[in-house]
Amino acid sequence: MESVVTLTNANIYQGSALILQQVNFTIEKGEFVYLVGKTGSGKSSLLKTLYGELPLKEGQGNVVGFNLREMNWKKVPYLRRNLGVVFQDFQLLTDRNIYENLRFVLKATGWKDEHLMNEKINDVLDKVGLKSKGFKMAYEISGGEQQRVDIARALLNSPKLILADEPTGNLDPETSDEIMQLLFQITKDYGTSIIMATHDFIVINRYPSRMLKTENGQVTDIPLSANATFAG
Numbered sequence: 546m547e548s549v550v551t552l553t554n555a556n557i558y559q560g561s562a563l564i565l566q567q568v569n570f571t572i573e574k575g576e577f578v579y580l581v582g583k584t585g586s587g588k589s590s591l592l593k594t595l596y597g598e599l600p601l602k603e604g605q606g607n608v609v610g611f612n613l614r615e616m617n618w619k620k621v622p623y624l625r626r627n628l629g630v631v632f633q634d635f636q637l638l639t640d641r642n643i644y645e646n647l648r649f650v651l652k653a654t655g656w657k658d659e660h661l662m663n664e665k666i667n668d669v670l671d672k673v674g675l676k677s678k679g680f681k682m683a684y685e686i687s688g689g690e691q692q693r694v695d696i697a698r699a700l701l702n703s704p705k706l707i708l709a710d711e712p713t714g715n716l717d718p719e720t721s722d723e724i725m726q727l728l729f730q731i732t733k734d735y736g737t738s739i740i741m742a743t744h745d746f747i748v749i750n751r752y753p754s755r756m757l758k759t760e761n762g763q764v765t766d767i768p769l770s771a772n773a774t775f776a777g
């Protein structure tokens with residue numbers, strides 16, 4: 546199997562405070578993994594380590610082929626181009642429509658060919674079910690549609706890994722369902738791996754999957770077989 550993330554004996558610090566110790570896990574291509582744990586237990590610190598926001602000072606880490614111990618401010622943008630990040634409260638640029646928002650991201654990551662950009666934007670909008678809405682402005686779309694645009698944005702550079710931080714946090718149950726189905730579909734269609742931080746146990750019970758749990762300064766790996774029994 547092809548590993549997308551590997552942490553080996555990783556110690557994760559915020560400044561001089563050790564937040565998570567001896568973290569060991571591997572995530573394979575196409576896997577969907579929840580990241581759960583109480584507020585302040587270290588979920589964000591772990592995600593930040595994976596996208597190069599927090600330096601890994603002890604242990605080993607590899608994310609989509611990048612060695613986390615060799616990260617520096619020059620290499621971080623290359624790592625990020627190979628990741629998709631989805632946040633709960635991301636903001637579209639309000640002075641342009643959805644299509645132009647996505648085009649802006651492509652240009653910022655080095656795309657130049659107008660034809661290829663057009664093709665890519667239509668492709669990701671189609672994937673998230675918004676093909677006919679590219680002309681709409683940010684303030685003209687619902688919260689669920691905004692989250693879809695954010696997922697479309699995360700897909701633009703065909704990442705091997707998507708990190709999603711509470712993507713259903715502000716959504717009603719029905720819209721959360723749609724977003725979860727979309728995320729699982731993406732793992733199947735593209736073989737993208739997804740790590741999703743959440744407090745939403747309704748979602749976890751409806752869409753059971755492997756969980757990483759931050760607790761007491763450690764990360765516990767809970768396989769699907771151990772949590773599927775809670776599925777309602």
Ligand SMILES: Nc1ncnc2c1ncn2[C@@H]1O[C@H](COP(=O)(O)OP(=O)(O)OP(=O)(O)O)[C@@H](O)[C@H]1O
Binds near residue numbers: 585586587591
């Ligand atoms: N910039 C920082 N400097 C020092 N300590 C920090 C910093 N950011 C977070 N911490 C501490 O690290 C610990 C873990 O925080 P973290 O944000 O990773 O938790 P979390 O599980 O993501 O919480 P939440 O669910 O609220 O987002 C907390 O004790 C927090 O106070």
